[in-house]
Amino acid sequence: MKTKRELLTILIAGLVIGIIAAGLVIAGNPENMGFCIACFIRDTAGALGVHRAEAVQYIRPEIIGLILGALILALVRKEYAPRGGSSPMTRFVLGFFVMIGCLMFLGCPFRMILRLAGGDWNAIFGLIGFILGILAGVFFLNRGYSLKRTYQHTRLEGAVMPAIQIVLLVLLVAAPSFIFFTEPGVGPGAKHAAIAISLAAGLIVGALAQRTRLCMVGGIRDAVLFREWKLLCGFVAIFAAALVVNAIVGNFHPGFAGQPVAHTDGLWNLLGMLLVGFGSVLLGGCPLRQLVLTGEGNTDSAVTVLGLFMGAAFAHNFSMASSGEGPTFNGKVGVAVGLAVVLVIAIVNTRKKEN
Amino acid sequence: MYYIATFFSHFGAIRFKRECQREGMSAQLMPVPRSLSSSCGTCVRFWGPKDYTVKPDPHGEMEQMVRETEEGYEVIFHGE
Numbered sequence A: 001m002k003t004k005r006e007l008l009t010i011l012i013a014g015l016v017i018g019i020i021a022a023g024l025v026i027a028g029n030p031e032n033m034g035f036c037i038a039c040f041i042r043d044t045a046g047a048l049g050v051h052r053a054e055a056v057q058y059i060r061p062e063i064i065g066l067i068l069g070a071l072i073l074a075l076v077r078k079e080y081a082p083r084g085g086s087s088p089m090t091r092f093v094l095g096f097f098v099m100i101g102c103l104m105f106l107g108c109p110f111r112m113i114l115r116l117a118g119g120d121w122n123a124i125f126g127l128i129g130f131i132l133g134i135l136a137g138v139f140f141l142n143r144g145y146s147l148k149r150t151y152q153h154t155r156l157e158g159a160v161m162p163a164i165q166i167v168l169l170v171l172l173v174a175a176p177s178f179i180f181f182t183e184p185g186v187g188p189g190a191k192h193a194a195i196a197i198s199l200a201a202g203l204i205v206g207a208l209a210q211r212t213r214l215c216m217v218g219g220i221r222d223a224v225l226f227r228e229w230k231l232l233c234g235f236v237a238i239f240a241a242a243l244v245v246n247a248i249v250g251n252f253h254p255g256f257a258g259q260p261v262a263h264t265d266g267l268w269n270l271l272g273m274l275l276v277g278f279g280s281v282l283l284g285g286c287p288l289r290q291l292v293l294t295g296e297g298n299t300d301s302a303v304t305v306l307g308l309f310m311g312a313a314f315a316h317n318f319s320m321a322s323s324g325e326g327p328t329f330n331g332k333v334g335v336a337v338g339l340a341v342v343l344v345i346a347i348v349n350t351r352k353k354e355n
Numbered sequence B: 001m002y003y004i005a006t007f008f009s010h011f012g013a014i015r016f017k018r019e020c021q022r023e024g025m026s027a028q029l030m031p032v033p034r035s036l037s038s039s040c041g042t043c044v045r046f047w048g049p050k051d052y053t054v055k056p057d058p059h060g061e062m063e064q065m066v067r068e069t070e071e072g073y074e075v076i077f078h079g080e
Helices: A002-026 A037-047 A061-076 A088-105 A109-117 A122-141 A155-174 A195-212 A216-226 A230-249 A266-283 A287-295 A299-317 A329-348 B010-022
Strands: B002-007 B027-031 B042-047 B062-068 B073-078
Touching (some): A037 A088, A037 A109, A037 A155, A037 A299, A061 A155, A061 A195, A061 A287, A088 A299, A088 A329, A109 A216, A109 A230, A109 A266, A109 A287, A122 A266, A122 A329, A155 A195, A155 A287, A155 A299, A216 A230, A216 A266, A216 A287, B002 B010, B002 B073
Antiparallel strands (some): B002 B042, B027 B042, B062 B073
8 A cells, every 4th residue: 555655656746747847848948958967967067167168057946946845855854864974985986977978968867758758769779778877787786886884964064065055046046247157049058947937846846856766777776676666657757747748839859860959879879878877876876866865965965966067067178078969089988988987986896795 | 573674785785685584584675665764775674573683783784674563663773
């Protein structure tokens, strides 16, 4: 009975999140990008001048809302539990390369689902790579991979990253001259819903994701490890809801070529998401889940988010991010190095099962 | 009675499951129930005697152990 109720909660949450994600595009966000954790962290990094790619600079209120929404619900449900200390620097590096993989594919696992729901079949290659990456991670999990245990922190320590989100929100609203905003028509950074709408969407989705523990990586990992399909059902619900809304409003355009903020190089779409899946399993969750855990006071996840942030800055400063034209040579090198680094991290943190 | 043990790492759960099975107790790995925790790790659900007592965890990886009851969960060990 309890299991059925959990499943129903996840399905309803997934449907609501799918509708919100498709709705954000109608409200002004880039096509097939109602939500994209990787793209939005990258845009925020650009707005703060950590990279200078003029097309992608905007402090995205969705990210702020996701962290604060998860924080508020965690406080209400007495689940705010500051903890950390589980190999934070390793997590930073994993977060860094997960972002390199995301920007090869041009989207996080969440956007991968939204791209599919918009008819972007290039994301099928991404999905295949993502599943292969998760299988690689599960291989090491089953052989004793661990980043060691976490430890309890003070409530203040867990609140630092959420507090930074408040600062970012103030900077967004005040818009001082030292913050960079993409000029209209220059790129996807200029396409965004109104601040209040984006923030509300983030808050709602953050709370729902905290309540249901929605995680794209966790969904496939649990299905493989335990034959447990609940989490995965949530993402199927997101896909279904976004697909229906896209079809109704005319945002469903099936095909490979000419898809918004996407390229058609299947091999590198696959390899980029393979890196994302592999790295995310080793981190214990996808980028969305890292934001939600940050809201719950997990400082390891906060460090991971900083890794994602820095990965985005490097990707654009060193021409590793793909564009509609396709992947770059530097991006291919970055993904290859990333796969090697993630593999080494998996091996050195795996101990054989004791008999 | 059924018991659920949660851990700070997936590896801790794997190791505990093997220890349970070595002691002749039926045990399985599963995701931590949402009603028990907001964390998304792996737990071990096992069948033990009514008077089961938690042994000191030499590895320090057990987060908590609960006993399943009609009303919900009864905490019998908490690591922190």
